[in-house]
Amino acid sequence: MRSLISLIVVAVALYLLLPRVLSEASSWRSLRDIDWAFGVLALALQLVSWIWLIELDRITLGRDSWFVVGRTVFAGNALGRIVPGAATPQSVAMLDDAGVPAGQAAAGLTTSTLLQVGTALALPALVLPALIAGAPVAHGLLTATYIGIAVLVLIVIVGAFALQTDGLLSWVGRTIEAIANATVRRRHPLKGVAAELLRLRDFIKATLRDRWRSALLAAAGNTLFDYFSLLAALRAVHADPRPSLVVLAYASAELLSQIPLTPGGLGFVEAGLVGTLTLAGVPAAQAVVATLLYRLLSYWLPIPLGGVAYVLFRHRSADRGEPGAGLPA
DSSP: HHHHHHHHHHHHHHHHHHHHHHHHHTTTGGGGGSOHHHHHHHHHHHHHHHHHHHHHHHHHHOOOOOHHHHHHHHHHHHHTSSSOHHHHHHHHHHHHHOOOHHHHHHHHHHHHHHHHHHHHHHHHHHHHHHHHTTTOOOOOHHHHHHHHHHHHHHHHHHHHHHOOOSSSHHHHHHHHHHHHHHHOOOOOOOOOOOOOOHHHHHHHHHHHHGGGGHHHHHHHHHHHHHHHHHHHHHHHTTOOOOOOHHHHHHHHHHHHOOOTTSSGGGHHHHHHHHHHHHHTTTHHHHHHHHHHHHHHHIIHHHHHHHHHHHHHHHHHHHHTTTTTGGGGO
């Protein structure tokens, strides 16, 4: 019954968001007018982002093989873009067939996901105070690049502090509780957020042990080059947005992609990214084309690559007579 209800919710969400997705897809002809030098640069930056993601999973899983981890990353992410919530179980099964114990695989992938989500959540938390304080919002993608680098350096520093001390996460948890209880009427006040944050932090530390520095750097690298790919997509459509707001646009897209109602946040990300880019000073038509280009590279391209990775997995499993050869296609 839960599965049926989940499928119905996904179907309704896709139905409501389908006009937005189709509207952006219908703009594909506009891709002919983009600056293809920056379009290729956006692709190259996205590839570097994936390399950092594979490195992050190698660290969290404690494995050296780029092939084993890489095929799992692409195949699992591709499935997660088709079936909501299916990426981790499939990835765990593939890693188990490759010799990684299922428990270790699940812990490593969960840790990787927590670091990615934490990095995405930290972006608006670090940028919003600067905007509220009156930080300049001068136009220019070069300025946006500098801001992105500075924010990611801050994320590494703050992440290291959060992993090693209790004070910051306790304060964040208490702040979330105070804001939630002050803005939403509840029968039972929200509590225990700080304790849950500390529990998740301890889980990450227990999984990574002395590898936490490398993992934190890899998570930041994955986010930074994905952000650079969005900047290149904006440059490809000749946009000149407000840099600080571009960081917020990217952060909103990352958070919307975590919504489990649709695969990879399909529809939510497109609608949110176009809207926030428009607020950042990008004309609506350019925002649509930039979003289309960025999503083609970050969302749609990994799907066929994941199919290739899964075929390679099955082929190697068949050659070795491993259990993975019998997994359904």
